[in-house]
Amino acid sequence: MSEITKxxxxxxxxxIKNKKLSSSEVxxxxxxxxxKSKVLNAFITEDFTSALDKAKKFDQKPNLDLKLPGIPMAVxxxxxxxxxxxxxxxxxxNNFVPTYESTVTxxxxxxxxxxxxxxxxxxxxxxxxxxxxxxxxxQNPIDKNLVPGGSSxxxxxxxxxxxxxxTIGTDTGGSIRQPASFTGTVGLKPTYGSxxxxxxxxxxxxxxQAGPMAQNVKDCALLQxxxxxxxxxxxxxxxxxxxxxxxxxxxxxxxKKIGIPKEYRVDGMPKEIExxxxxxxxxxxxCGAEIINISLPHTSYALPTYYIVAxxxxxxxxxxxxxxxxxxxxxxxxxxxxxxxxxSEGFGAEVQRRIMIGTYVLSSGYYDAYxxxxxxxxxxxxxxxxxxxxxxxxxxxxSTPSSAFKIGEKTNDPVSMYLNDIFTVxxxxxxxxxxxxxxxxxxxxxxxxxxxxxxxxxxxxxxxxAFAMEEKIxxxxxxxxxxxx
Amino acid sequence: xxxxLKTIKHISKLSRISVDEQRAKKLVGDLNSIFDFIExxxxxxxxxxKPLTSIAETTLKLRSDxxxxxxxxxxIIKNSPQDNEDYFVVPKVIE
Numbered sequence: 001m002s003e004i005t006k007x008x009x010x011x012x013x014x015x016i017k018n019k020k021l022s023s024s025e026v027x028x029x030x031x032x033x034x035x036k037s038k039v040l041n042a043f044i045t046e047d048f049t050s051a052l053d054k055a056k057k058f059d060q061k062p063n064l065d066l067k068l069p070g071i072p073m074a075v076x077x078x079x080x081x082x083x084x085x086x087x088x089x090x091x092x093x094n095n096f097v098p099t100y101e102s103t104v105t106x107x108x109x110x111x112x113x114x115x116x117x118x119x120x121x122x123x124x125x126x127x128x129x130x131x132x133x134x135x136x137x138x139q140n141p142i143d144k145n146l147v148p149g150g151s152s153x154x155x156x157x158x159x160x161x162x163x164x165x166x167t168i169g170t171d172t173g174g175s176i177r178q179p180a181s182f183t184g185t186v187g188l189k190p191t192y193g194s195x196x197x198x199x200x201x202x203x204x205x206x207x208x209q210a211g212p213m214a215q216n217v218k219d220c221a222l223l224q225x226x227x228x229x230x231x232x233x234x235x236x237x238x239x240x241x242x243x244x245x246x247x248x249x250x251x252x253x254x255x256k257k258i259g260i261p262k263e264y265r266v267d268g269m270p271k272e273i274e275x276x277x278x279x280x281x282x283x284x285x286x287c288g289a290e291i292i293n294i295s296l297p298h299t300s301y302a303l304p305t306y307y308i309v310a311x312x313x314x315x316x317x318x319x320x321x322x323x324x325x326x327x328x329x330x331x332x333x334x335x336x337x338x339x340x341x342x343x344s345e346g347f348g349a350e351v352q353r354r355i356m357i358g359t360y361v362l363s364s365g366y367y368d369a370y371x372x373x374x375x376x377x378x379x380x381x382x383x384x385x386x387x388x389x390x391x392x393x394x395x396x397x398x399s400t401p402s403s404a405f406k407i408g409e410k411t412n413d414p415v416s417m418y419l420n421d422i423f424t425v426x427x428x429x430x431x432x433x434x435x436x437x438x439x440x441x442x443x444x445x446x447x448x449x450x451x452x453x454x455x456x457x458x459x460x461x462x463x464x465x466a467f468a469m470e471e472k473i474x475x476x477x478x479x480x481x482x483x484x485x
Numbered sequence: 486x487x488x489x490l491k492t493i494k495h496i497s498k499l500s501r502i503s504v505d506e507q508r509a510k511k512l513v514g515d516l517n518s519i520f521d522f523i524e525x526x527x528x529x530x531x532x533x534x535k536p537l538t539s540i541a542e543t544t545l546k547l548r549s550d551x552x553x554x555x556x557x558x559x560x561i562i563k564n565s566p567q568d569n570e571d572y573f574v575v576p577k578v579i580e
Contacts, residue, residue, distance in 0.1 A: 097560070097563070097564060192541055193540075206540060235545055235546070236543075238541055300525070301525065304524075304525045307523055308523060319501075322501070323566055324565070324566075326566070327566065328566065329567065335576050338576050341503055343500070343502045344504065347502065352500075352502055352504075353519075355502065356493075356496045356497065356512065357516060360516070363496070373531060374526065375536035376531040376537070377531060377534075378536075379534050379535060380529070382537060382540070415518055418519075
C-alpha cells in the first residue's frame with residue numbers, strides 16, 4: 001500500500017488510466033497513511049468515508065478522459081466546500097457549513113478528483129508557521145517539532161508527508177511558497193486574476209490567490225491547468241488565453257534571460273542561502289539561460305507596505321464575522337456587547353492584532369499617512385518589476401531567508417515572524433506569478449527553496465524554468481516517516 | 486509616532502473587539518513594534534506617485550442578475566448560531 005502514496009500525481013493518473021490501480025485502491029492507501037499520521041495534525045476535517053464512497057462510484061463507471069480521474073485530494077480549509085465544514089482555521093467558523101463550492105475546488109472535482117478532507121492552516125491564512133490555527137500546530141514531516149511554514153502549513157505537510165498526492169493552498173504574502181520551501185515541495189502562486197477567488201475565505205482581496213502545491217513541477221503544472229479559469233463570479237478574474245501548462249511543459253529554456261536582483265542579498269542572510277542562490281544561478285546557466293544582474297530598488301519597502309495593505313483589507317473583510325448569521329456567538333448584554341465579545345473570543349491573537357492594525361491605518365486622520373502612502377509605494381514596487389521585465393524574462397531569488405524553524409521559536413516577536421516573507425511579499429504586491437522549488441538542504445538537512453518570479457500571465461515560462469532546474473538539481477526530500485510507529 | 490493605551494482602546498472599540506487591560510497593554514507593545522517597522526515608508530517621497538488601487542486594471546464586467554442558488558434557505562438558517570426556523574435571532578435592540 002505504501003508504494004501507492006510514494007507515487008507522484010502524474011504517475012497515479014497514469015496508473016488509473018492504464019487500469020493498473022483503481023481509484024478505491026489509491027484512495028484507501030492515502031486514507032490509511034493519513035490515519036497513521038495524526039501526529040502531523042495536517043487535517044482539520046477528514047472526509048474519508050465519503051471519499052471511499054465516491055471512489056467506489058468512480059470505479060463502477062470510470063471516466064478516464066478526465067485530467068484527475070478518481071484522484072483523492074485534500075485541500076486547504078480556506079476553500080468553501082459545499083456541505084463540508086469550512087473553518088479557515090478559526091474558532092469563529094468552527095461550525096460553518098457552506099451552501100456553495102469555491103470555483104477552484106469545483107474545477108478540481110469536475111476533472112474527477114475526490115475530496116479527502118480539509119487541511120490545517122493559520123487562522124484566516126494569517127501566519128507564517130501554522131501556529132495561529134485554532135486547531136493547533138502542524139508538524140513538518142522533515143523533523144519533529146519543526147514548523148511546516150504557513151499559512152498553507154497543513155497543505156505543505158500533507159504533500160511532503162504523502163497524505164495527499166497534491167493539494168491547493170492560498171498565497172497572500174507567501175503562504176504557498178514559504179511552506180513549500182520549508183517542506184521540500186513545489187508551490188506556485190499564480191498571477192492575480194488567474195484563479196478565481198470565489199468561495200475562498202477572504203483575507204486581503206487585492207493580494208489573495210489560490211495555487212497548487214505538489215511533489216514536482218509537472219504535477220504542479222497539471223493542477224494549475226485545472227484550477228486556472230475565468231470566472232464571472234469573481235470580479236477580479238481575468239479572461240486571458242491560458243496555456244495547457246502540463247502539455248506545453250518543456251525543459252528547453254535556452255536563451256531565456258534570468259534576472260538576479262541585487263536587493264535580495266539582504267543583511268544577515270545566512271551563507272547557506274547565498275550559496276544555494278549561487279548554485280541556482282549555475283543551474284540555469286547550465287540550461288543555456290543567460291544571467292543578467294538587475295535592480296529592484298524598492299524591495300526593502302515591500303514588507304512595510306504589505307503590513308499596511310493586507311491588515312487594512314483584512315479588517316474590512318473580517319467585519320462580517322459578527323456572530324449573527326453564522327459562526328461562533330458569545331453571549332452579550334446587548335447587540336454591541338455580543339459583537340464585541342464574539343469577536344474577542346472567536347478570533348485568535350494574531351487575527352485580532354491584524355484587524356486592529358488595519359482599523360487604525362484606515363481610521364480618520366491616518367488614512368493618508370498610512371493606507372494611501374502604502375498604495376503609492378505599492379505602485380513603485382510594481383514599477384520596479386515592470387522596468388526589470390524590459391530586460392529579463394524571469395527573476396531568480398531565494399524563497400525564504402532561512403530554513404524551517406522550531407515550533408514556538410518566533411511566536412513572541414511578530415516582526416521577526418513577518419520577515420519570513422521578505423522575498424515572497426513583493427510578488428503579491430505586484431500581482432505576479434512566483435514558484436518555489438526545492439533546491440538543496442541546509443547543514444541540518446532541512447530543505448531550502450529557490451523562487452522564480454515571472455511576468456504577469458507567464459506561468460508557463462516559470463514552470464518551464466522550474467522544470468529545467470528541477471532536472472539539474474535532482475532534489476531528494478529526506479523524510480524518515482519519524483511520526484509513524 | 487507611538488500608540489498608547491488610550492489609542493488601543495479606541496481602535497478596539499472601532500474594531501468591535503473587546504480587550505481587557507492585560508491584552509490592551511500587550512497590544513501597545515506589539516503595535517508599536519509593528520508601526521516602527523512600517524515607518525520606514527516615510528523615507529520615500531511619493532507626492533507625485535499615483536496610488537495603486539487595483540493590480541488588475543480592468544473595467545468591471547457586467548452580468549445579468551440571476552438567482553443561481555435556489556432553495557437553500559433551510560441550510561443557511563442552519564448555520565445561524567441561535568436556532569429559529571424563519572429568522573436570524575439577535576439580542577433585543579429595542580427596549
